[in-house]
Ligand SMILES: Nc1ncnc2c1ncn2[C@@H]1O[C@H](COP(=O)(O)OP(=O)(O)OP(=O)(O)O)[C@@H](O)[C@H]1O
């Protein structure tokens with residue numbers, strides 16, 4: 001009896017520091033190590049930046065980039081200020097003319113200032129999300145149909161296999177020409193450039209989502225399908241109650257894959273086609289060639305990275321919220 | 331004695347790369363309305379396959395199943411299945427799993443309130459009233475199996491098909507479930523086909539025990555009629571000579587099939603045991619023999 005207690009005591013004594021150790025390693029895992037990683041990266045960056053001379057001066061280090069972040073933000077504020085002033089002036093002018101001549105119908109002109117960095121971030125985000133949602137609206141039903149029907153799968157598979165490896169950028173010229181030819185409204189509500197970027201994003205989101213959804217649907221546990229058959233669930237209910245929930249994890253895998261690719265492709269497409277967005281910002285700065293340009297491009301690169309990361313995190317959070325399968329969404 | 335379910339000359343072949351694998355060969359069985367039939371046989375012999383054909387999930391290669399004068403061509407809720415691995419939808423709670431079935435079967439005949447009461451009633455029947463709103467991942471294997479049983483019972487099927495329904499349960503819960511199944515069956519007069527590996531369970535619950543030969547090309551080896559008074563109580567039966575003789579007979583069959591899987595005496599045995607005289611005294615050496623086989627079967 002005594003020896004067991006002793007044994008337990010010793011065990012506890014042995015375990016306590018172990019527990020502390022694991023706690024420490026936990027906090028190290030979640031805070032200290034990533035911070036160290038970032039710090040080392042910043043040091044390496046600022047060190048190597050100083051060694052690189054370009055035609056636009058020294059390669060920007062972290063400090064220069066931080067300065068540019070501030071400058072870009074101030075530019076944005078100034079631009080907003082100008083915009084407000086513009087509308088104020090317009091309103092006063094119109095009010096005056098209406099007072100002089102009651103029959104006058106005031107003209108409202110939109111502010112046409114240059115897009116700031118932050119506007120460009122907004123444009124890119126809206127474009128990527130719209131293209132992504134459009135792709136999801138097409139790809140998920142299509143993927144479900146392909147997953148449910150082996151015949152359709154055999155019919156569509158070769159086409160998917162051929163178009164899947166094509167870089168969406170190769171589509172860009174075709175998309176641009178087709179949009180210009182078909183979208184000829186004199187007063188377009190949606191800008192053509194936006195449409196071009198959006199369709200490019202949609203094209204690159206399509207394949208991973210179709211394929212993953214189809215694989216998910218085709219791989220549903222036979223037993224669950226049998227439950228549905230015994231209950232004689234009608235086709236639509238079968239999809240809604242069995243197929244969709246069962247393939248949610250795979251659908252999300254496809255969505256995360258395609259959103260990641262879409263974000264990369266969009267930036268490239270904006271650079272290539274001079275469509276508004278972060279890509280255009282980078283390209284403009286490159287063409288601009290001022291002494292701040294490299295630091296501004298570096299700032300854009302960081303923002304692109306952070307947004308890409310946040311998009312993925314957002315999808316993961318959404319998946320956790322929607323999916324029953326808590327393991328798959330970790 | 332009206333035949334409800336007629337399995338006649340049923341063959342089942344599964345396609346495989348080297349032609350076809352004959353799982354079942356010439357299975358014949360007639361089941362009366364309200365009868366409780368157990369299928370027993372070694373693992374992999376084809377018990378689940380028989381059940382799946384009756385359920386309509388598989389289509390027999392030759393022969394087939396006639397239920398109430400109509401050929402079974404597809405699955406349907408009048409033949410509810412308790413699947414071997416519970417098959418609950420993992421994204422639905424216990425309640426919702428039963429609800430899916432109840433809504434499908436009673437959508438015209440029950441009101442919303444009646445449905446809710448009926449779902450809860452069936453979950454209480456399997457002692458799952460306390461975990462109604464838990465997902466399958468939050469409950470134990472035995473509890474999942476119980477929800478699966480509740481789902482099948484709630485469909486009020488003509489024929490209840492159960493594939494090792496109590497396999498995942500501990501002895502006490504299993505005994506509990508067996509008792510409630512007997513009660514439910516006595517009350518509703520369901521026709522039941524149950525697959526089991528448990529000899530005691532088979533003898534306790536069944537009107538007839540169907541013993542299958544080993545595969546491939548498995549068929550019915552013997553059919554043992556269990557003439558024990560109902561209601562049956564496990565404690566009273568423990569010392570009942572008839573009960574023990576039945577038990578011994580099943581064990582003997584399983585043991586012989588197990589040790590000599592190539593014996594092809596099924597037709598002879600079949601005729602012999604269909605007319606088995608339950609009044610004859612079992613001899614003692616045989617009983618001893620079966621106790622040893624008991625150990626063998628348990629170990630296996
Ligand atoms: N869908 C299938 N395709 C091919 N072969 C199958 C299929 N289903 C079953 N079989 C084969 O048929 C035979 C019988 O299988 P079955 O599942 O009916 O056995 P069982 O008696 O239920 O076994 P257990 O007691 O282990 O559940 C096995 O040899 C199995 O490999």
Ligand SMILES: [Mg+2]
Nearest residue numbers: 377378414493
């Ligand atoms: Mg089985």
